[in-house]
Amino acid sequence: MSDTERSFAERLRADTWRAVKETDARTRNRQNDVTKRLGERVYDISFWKSELNNEINAMATEIENLKECKQTCEKALADSANPLHISEECLLNREKRQGIDLVNDDVEKSLVKVTTLFISSQTDRRVEMDRAAQHALEIDAKDKHHAQGIDDRMQQLRNTSAGIGYIPGVENIDNTITIPESWARYTQENIARSQRERAASERLRGEIDSTLRQCANDMWNNFNAVNNAFNTRIRETTDARNKLQAHLQKTMQEIFDMERNVALLRKSIQDKEHPMQVAQTRLDERTRRINVELCNDAVMKSLQREVAELRESICILKERLRTSELSLARLLKTKATLEYDISVKDNTLKIDASFCMGMRKGFPMDPKVGPIFQMPIC
Known part of the structure; x- marks a missing residue:
């Protein structure tokens, strides 16, 4: 009986020693793996934060360029205010047409074309869109800066560090809203959106320059074209009215x-x-009548x-x-x-x-x- 108990105790001690060694090794390996992954995560965050900051700086430069372009364009527009005012007045007056005559005829199209030559250079909406993309980048970069600080501290955390302690049930909390793929894709999409907006902004600046260079000649051509369209439309309207009056008579x-x-x-x-x-x-x-007289x-x-x-x-x-x-x-x-x-x-x-x-x-x-x-x- 005693032999059996001693044998069981020896096996138990041996099993216990193996379990202690195995759990200690697994604990060290797991902690090292987590520390390594935290380092990798910090690197990934740092990389994307750098990409975001580069794009933020590029967008800031583009916004400033666009503002300068707007100021240049506004000066040209101020010098051309009179023909623009007349075109707009004609459009406003023609909105008072009635019934079937309230139509987008050749005159209307010509007037709109004249007006577009001026207002195409307005950049307010484009600046707003650029700033919206820049704002999204800044929020993303700010969030990454915050996350990088946390993960960097967590990577440096050791068993001997101060401030560590038990937090019961924390392993059951999962408040994540992304996975690594969607996390990276979110930043990629923000950067891609900003790049698209910058490209559109650059195209707009090119269009503004081209428009300004052609504007003087186009204004004269369109002035004559609008007058011709007006005269043609007036003749057509007069003929139509005369025919209507003949029908009325x-x-x-x-x-x-x-x-x-x-x-x-x-x-x-x-x-x-x-x-x-x-x-x-x-x-x-x-x-x-009576009797036989009812004939x-x-x-x-x-x-x-x-x-x-x-x-x-x-x-x-x-x-x-x-x-x-x-x-x-x-x-x-x-x-x-x-x-x-x-x-x-x-x-x-x-x-x-x-x-x-x-x-x-x-x-x-x-x-x-x-x-x-x-x-x-x-």
Whole structure:
């Protein structure tokens, strides 16, 4: 019995020693592995933080370049304020057109083109988008700086370090929201977004420069083009109004004739009332004959035919009256439509011929202003 107990105790001590050695080794290896991974993580964070900072600096430089380009463009725009004002006034006046004339015609397209030559250089929206991308980079870099500080401290933490202690249940807390792949992809997407915005900003600066260099010539060409479009549109509108007025005159005459026709039909129907009353009264009185005198004679037949013919005539006249009244209603509706269309054309002619062309009697700026646009590339 004692041999058995001693043997069991020896095995137990041996197993215990092996377990202590194995757990100590596993603990050291695991801690070393975690420390190594923390180092790798700190390196990854440092790398992406550096990439973010490089892109932040590049975006800051681009924003400053864009602001300078905007200032240059604003100076050119200030020198061209008068033609821009006239184009905008024409557009605003033409918004007062009515009905079918409120159309995006050649004049509208030409005016919009003229205005676009100026407002295409406005960079406020592009600066906002650049700043939004830069802000996203700065937040990302700030978060990485914070995370790098934590992981760097954790990498330096040792079994003998101060501040370590038990935190029961902490291993069960998982408040992570990303995995390594999505973590890296988030920063890559922020950088890619910023690069796209910078590229768009650079393209915009190039477009602004090109626009300014062509603006003087384009303004003159477009001034003539708009005037030609206005004159063509005024002629078309005048022709359309004259045709509408001719149709209105014919419609008014037809309404007059149709009203006479309706009055004639009503009188004709009214004129049938007394003959109908006479015929029906005769028939009614003859029903009072007695005995053999109640004869279906020729008079009886004639009176019956007369009542039937009168009723048929009244039905025909009433149908003609109904059709005529409907036609008259349609003619009146057509008249109202034509009058409205004519008022629309008159309003358009007032806007185009009086208001707009009144402002465009001469070129609204000095043709020699062109050299102001010959500026260095932004």
